[in-house]
Amino acid sequence: MRTEQGSGRLLLRSKERSVAVEMDEICYIRQQLDHVLIVTRRGTFAVRDHLDQADLQLHEDFYRCHTYLWINLRNVRAIGGNLVRFGGGIEVDLSKNYIGKARSAFEAYARRRGWDRLG
Numbered sequence: 001m002r003t004e005q006g007s008g009r010l011l012l013r014s015k016e017r018s019v020a021v022e023m024d025e026i027c028y029i030r031q032q033l034d035h036v037l038i039v040t041r042r043g044t045f046a047v048r049d050h051l052d053q054a055d056l057q058l059h060e061d062f063y064r065c066h067t068y069l070w071i072n073l074r075n076v077r078a079i080g081g082n083l084v085r086f087g088g089g090i091e092v093d094l095s096k097n098y099i100g101k102a103r104s105a106f107e108a109y110a111r112r113r114g115w116d117r118l119g
Contacts, residue, residue, distance in 0.1 A: 012038065012047045019045060023059055027075050027086040031068040041075075041088050063105045065098050073109040 009020045025040040031051045038045045051070070061074040071084055071092065078085040082099055085091045094102055110116055 010038065012045055013049075014047050021045065023061065023072070024074060026072045027090045028072060028084070028092050029062075029070045030092070039090060039092075041086075041090070061109075063102065063109070065094055065102050069094075071102065073106055076106050079103045079106050 008023045010023060010026065012019045012021060021038060021040060025042060027039045027041065029051065030037045030039070034048055034050070035046050036049045036051055038047070051068070061072050062070045063073050064070050065084075069092070072086075075086045076084055077087055079099065079102055082093055082096060083091045084094060084099075084102060
């Protein structure tokens with residue numbers, strides 16, 4: 001799994017296939033044992049790999065909520081309770097220890113993007 005330089009895509013490789021996923025389509029990425037799950041609006045992709053934080057830190061839309069979880073702030077629709085909600089009914093659960101920081105990161109991201117302005 002690696003980011004293609006300048007393309008805005010994440011290249012996923014497995015034994016069976018290679019898939020380029022647009023970064024904008026990703027809701028969240030989760031490490032599960034020796035697999036990485038990439039949840040998008042089109043579906044979920046699983047690849048035998050480990051999260052490489054250097055690749056994802058290069059993309060400003062992603063926030064690391066936990067060692068095993070990155071969320072795409074661009075696709076977050078709401079954060080409340082212990083849930084991060086994305087479009088299409090997709091949601092991910094976060095513990096109370098991490099939800100506050102994720103919410104603050106989302107609000108800061110929204111302000112930088114000008115989402116807090118009426119117009």
